[in-house]
Amino acid sequence: MINKLRTAWRHFKHMYRLPDRFERFELIVNTAHMSPVDRHVTMHLATSHHAVYAISYAHWRTKRINKILELYGPEWFLGKRVLELGSGLSDIGAFFADLGASVLCLEGRNDTAQIARLKHRNVCNFNVEVFDLEEDFTTFGKFDMIIHFGLLYHIPDVEKHLARCFSMANEVVLETVVCDSSDPMRIELVQERKDVIEEAMHGTGSRPSAAFVERIAKENGFRPQMVTTSDLNVGNQFVYDWISRDDGDLGGWRKRRFWKISAS
Template identity: 50%
Template sequence: MLKKIVQAMKDIRSLPWRMDKMERHLERMEQIVMVAPLSPIDKHLALQTIDRTDALFDISYPVWRTNLINKLMSLYGLDWFKGKKVLELGAGLCEIGAFFAELGADVTCLEGRQETVDMARLKHRKVPNLRIEQCDLETDFSHYGTFDLILHLGLLYHLGNVDEHLAICFGMTDEMVMETVVCDSLDPQKIVYFEGRKDVIEESIHGAACRPSPFYVERLASEAGFEMERMFTADLNSGYFVYDWDHKDDGNPGDFDLRRA
């Protein structure tokens, strides 16, 4: 009798572990069933998306991209993109570029890491008018030609040669939409450089990082003959990323939260 009681107690204590194990098995079975009808490539992409939460696969990115796409559509409308040449820089998995390619734009996406380029090419292999290439954006990329619009989203703060890079951009287009992390400063000469994490796939391939003031970027654009329109608006906010914050002018470089467009 005592043995039965002891065994029953052991079984009760092991119940949470057993339930957790069963839940993991059920989740895995559900994932396998969900992707079973897909092609080998789509199955691989789906399992990557399910399994990975690091870097570009983090849940924050879909909301961030959706808000930016909505903003771009509110600025230009759906019909504007048809037949236009669009360049997306630091494109990551090229979700934004692929969206506008499906609207009829002729889109070139440049991304620094071959791993990400390969994934994006697989993911968007059926999207027409979409060119995805590996390119070190801290070198001269002007040979790609001129464009009706450059999308410069989430890139600038991963570069170490901001002035030279932007000079190339300004020479390739008359219109650019930019979004970046900035430091909290009103000084048009203020930019903070520091070491980035080149082992993280959405950061600089050279380990560079910076936080310019928004007015630093505006100064460079103005000197190149561009007129600026600020979009420091709440409709771009997504979780940790905030655009409609008020300046304290304390030079705070923040983390990735202080953003401007």
């Protein structure tokens, strides 16, 4: 009886270790032909627990890229100068550089920018700079388009920040969390965790109303065109076609708006 129990235990331990061994085997096979840099980037992306590395974020990036392509077409980007603000891993900027644009990505966090540089090191006409986007970034010059995704609600002085954007480009593609209000003066400051790479660099973010964003655009000579199609949604996590109740709700991370904003 004791021998049978020992045999069963040995089989159990072997089965318990098998998934780990299989994962290691898969890892070796899947990364065997990668360069050392690509292997490092792949391992970093696979083992990080930050939300920016999650599959939901990759899905979200794909949907927003598709919407830009729908609005402008891929040919529009050939020879254009594009600025991506708050670029994170800079996948979006790298995509449009691969279409023929000259792209500069500004990212506030050095660690994320470093991985972005390594990941996209072979993309032509593409650069990633570390820059605090609560500061004046107009010194980087003029661009044909600014891509402004997932950043505005991490900025406390939204009015000054947007004015800088509108002084630098004739096209701004913008998406942000908003508070549910039709008041063009409504903006709420919120506390965020500056130790979390997806949140405000200095711990204070904001929730402007959609009307607030559109007012600033118009005051700077731009025409905002809101896009509320369901094809931008990522499940119930990021939603663009929600119906306003004008109740002041701060939106969490869920209630978002998307605009194509063009110079008048």
